[in-house]
Amino acid sequence: MSMQSLSPVQMEAVSHVETPAIVTAGAGSGKTRTLTNKIAYLVNNLHYDPERILAITFTNKAADEMKSRLEKITGRSAGDFPWVRTFHSACFKILKVHCELLGYRKPLLIHDASQQKAHLKKVLAELNLDRHYLFAAASLISKAKNSADPVLYLASNGRVPRRKEAYRIYNEMLAQSNSVDFDDILLLTRDLLQKYPEIRKAYRNRFDYILVDEFQDSNEIQNQIIDLLLKDGRLTVVGDDYQSIYQFRGANPFHFINFPQKYAKARVFRLEENFRSTRQIVTASDRLIAHNLQRIEKQCFSRRDGQPVTVETFYNEQMEAEWVADRCRELLNDENIPYREIAILYRTKFTSLPFERALRSAGVPYTMVGAQGFFQRREVQDINAYLICAVNPSDDISFERIVNVPRRGIGPGALKKIFGCKERNMSLRDAARKAIDGRLIPKKAAAELDKLLSLLESIAEEKPDAAMHRVMKETDYFAHLSTLSDDGDDLETRLENIKSMIYDAAGKASIPEYLEDAALIRDDQDETDNGNGVRLSTIHAAKGLEFKAVFVVAVEEGILPHRKSIETESEIELERGMEEERRLMYVAMTRASELLSLSAAATRRGELARPSPFLAETGL
Numbered sequence: 025m026s027m028q029s030l031s032p033v034q035m036e037a038v039s040h041v042e043t044p045a046i047v048t049a050g051a052g053s054g055k056t057r058t059l060t061n062k063i064a065y066l067v068n069n070l071h072y073d074p075e076r077i078l079a080i081t082f083t084n085k086a087a088d089e090m091k092s093r094l095e096k097i098t099g100r101s102a103g104d105f106p107w108v109r110t111f112h113s114a115c116f117k118i119l120k121v122h123c124e125l126l127g128y129r130k131p132l133l134i135h136d137a138s139q140q141k142a143h144l145k146k147v148l149a150e151l152n153l154d155r156h157y158l159f160a161a162a163s164l165i166s167k168a169k170n171s172a173d174p175v176l177y178l179a180s181n182g183r184v185p186r187r188k189e190a191y192r193i194y195n196e197m198l199a200q201s202n203s204v205d206f207d208d209i210l211l212l213t214r215d216l217l218q219k220y221p222e223i224r225k226a227y228r229n230r231f232d233y234i235l236v237d238e239f240q241d242s243n244e245i246q247n248q249i250i251d252l253l254l255k256d257g258r259l260t261v262v263g264d265d266y267q268s269i270y271q272f273r274g275a276n277p278f279h280f281i282n283f284p285q286k287y288a289k290a291r292v293f294r295l296e297e298n299f300r301s302t303r304q305i306v307t308a309s310d311r312l313i314a315h316n317l318q319r320i321e322k323q324c325f326s327r328r329d330g331q332p333v334t335v336e337t338f339y340n341e342q343m344e345a346e347w348v349a350d351r352c353r354e355l356l357n358d359e360n361i362p363y364r365e366i367a368i369l370y371r372t373k374f375t376s377l378p379f380e381r382a383l384r385s386a387g388v389p390y391t392m393v394g395a396q397g398f399f400q401r402r403e404v405q406d407i408n409a410y411l412i413c414a415v416n417p418s419d420d421i422s423f424e425r426i427v428n429v430p431r432r433g434i435g436p437g438a439l440k441k442i443f444g445c446k447e448r449n450m451s452l453r454d455a456a457r458k459a460i461d462g463r464l465i466p467k468k469a470a471a472e473l474d475k476l477l478s479l480l481e482s483i484a485e486e487k488p489d490a491a492m493h494r495v496m497k498e499t500d501y502f503a504h505l506s507t508l509s510d511d512g513d514d515l516e517t518r519l520e521n522i523k524s525m526i527y528d529a530a531g532k533a534s535i536p537e538y539l540e541d542a543a544l545i546r547d548d549q550d551e552t553d554n555g556n557g558v559r560l561s562t563i564h565a566a567k568g569l570e571f572k573a574v575f576v577v578a579v580e581e582g583i584l585p586h587r588k589s590i591e592t593e594s595e596i597e598l599e600r601g602m603e604e605e606r607r608l609m610y611v612a613m614t615r616a617s618e619l620l621s622l623s624a625a626a627t628r629r630g631e632l633a634r635p636s637p638f639l640a641e642t643g644l
């Protein structure tokens with residue numbers, strides 16, 4: 025087993041372990057390769073135990089890729105690297121073990137965005153706030169939790185009225201359902217490690233080395249967690265401040281920029297050679313990013329010569345899309361570039377529609393990334409809600425979801441009766457039992473409800489796939505799906521989804537284990553990526569990936585830079601917004617290894633559009 029080939033400076037970064045190291049580098053310069061090989065070096069050459077290395081990646085997909093790469097270069101199996109994970113996944117692995125100390129019961133479950141929304145609707149109703157605050161409230165709560173000091177954050181941010189109460193009630197609802205939301209995973213792990221010195225010590229001793237990928241997009245709380253876990257400065261982080269594109273979500277590149285000041289004897293390694301892209305692509309993207317004032321200067325270069333980067337403008341978006349679709353076919357036929365090596369990248373999701381149409385009519389297969397994720401699909405969520413209720417009787421949101429799905433005669437009237445039976449700190453499921461015993465609901469519906477409660481009780485200890493089969497069978501879920509689906513194709517797709525879900529669940533030992541995994545990958549936009557077609561993706565979801573040919577489309581004012589990011593009276597905020605948008609454009613361009621095309625249309629959705637100023641900034 026041997027490491028991949030490394031440049032001298034990559035090798036230096038790999039073999040430096042005495043003090044903290046920061047690898048700061050441009051796009052395509054082998055940051056991920058360096059990180060992966062450093063883990064292999066620790067294991068192969070320095071005989072570190074792979075189970076005692078914590079390596080943080082930005083997505084679950086990146087963690088899987090890193091593990092499969094590690095299998096190849098160390099000869100170990102992926103299972104030997106249990107701590108190659110995302111921040112959320114690593115923290116949940118810690119949190120679930122100790123959750124009782126924080127007042128939860130085992131198994132601790134995770135609520136996803138749709139469950140969070142269901143809670144928040146109730147919170148708004150309780151506070152007599154209009155439903156249109158839903159989105160703002162969700163985003164505010166998330167930002168507050170990620171700020172590391174929610175109370176302070178809420179005191180000075182956000183436009184949601186009664187936001188502190190909303191925050192409190194929302195958290196109470198979560199606690200009552202013995203669940204945490206995504207952001208809690210980090211916040212509560214931080215609290216746990218802060219409050220309990222013996223637990224902190226145990227984990228500090230458990231991790232002999234910590235590595236973090238995409239460090240430029242880490243936030244305050246993630247940095248606090250690293251510090252709580254760190255022993256003897258055994259830390260390597262890698263990142264590129266040019267590619268920080270999550271500041272809108274609380275990422276703070278300050279940690280990246282100040283790393284050498286923060287950690288004593290930190291070593292800085294600079295990777296400036298771009299191994300991915302041709303000289304033409306590197307030059308154009310460098311010219312663009314040079315317009316950002318806030319950046320660490322670096323001299324990126326490529327030794328490889330290629331074709332010129334092209335800029336195209338079209339009369340409207342259909343023409344742009346048709347041209348791109350034609351080019352995809354040409355690339356396959358004339359240049360032998362397979363479809364999966366081609367990406368069409370855009371700033372906002374709505375841009376994808378004409379491209380989907382044009383690709384379809386040109387007979388070019390495509391894969392949509394960040395479309396409705398697998399776990400957001402109704403049938404998947406329904407079946408999962410049954411499983412959640414089975415192992416977590418206090419999850420009212422999930423119980424409400426399934427109490428009449430498929431229909432079993434529990435209409436709004438009966439549901440009201442059940443709610444009427446609910447005492448403080450009583451679950452809706454227990455309230456349902458009370459309503460049956462008190463004969464408060466009609467006989468037939470009560471009998472059906474009783475069947476549901478028995479089903480939930482009896483599947484709790486089953487394996488997840490067996491439990492799913494039973495739910496399907498005993499609720500006649502197939503009949504329910506048939507009434508929902510518009511046509512045979514739709515029904516077929518939904519059944520296929522269920523089949524995949526059951527197949528996936530069969531690999532898990534218990535329902536909680538299955539649910540944990542499902543909840544954690546739910547957040548990965550890359551989840552739907554399994555096709556061999558041209559990849560249609562937002563720029564955000566293309567982070568870290570590479571393709572032979574990339575089309576960055578709709579490079580227009582108002583889209584890239586996005587109007588939302590630059591709509592502000594304040595000069596400073598405008599500049600900040602512009603710089604983040606420019607970094608996004610930089611990320612998009614640097615995904616390409618061989619061919620890069622930038623395009624814009626003069627009208628989009630019937631309105632006049634102007635080319636983005638970024639086009640001129642590339643110097644093309």
Ligand SMILES: Nc1ncnc2c1ncn2[C@@H]1O[C@H](COP(=O)(O)OP(=O)(O)OP(=O)(O)O)[C@@H](O)[C@H]1O
Binds near residue numbers: 057299568
């Ligand atoms: N020393 C090297 N020799 C040859 N190829 C290399 C070397 N280092 C990296 N590469 C190749 O360059 C490409 C980019 O590497 P990698 O994805 O690790 O870069 P990165 O810095 O993480 O990229 P980005 O930040 O742009 O996502 C990959 O195809 C990788 O295999």
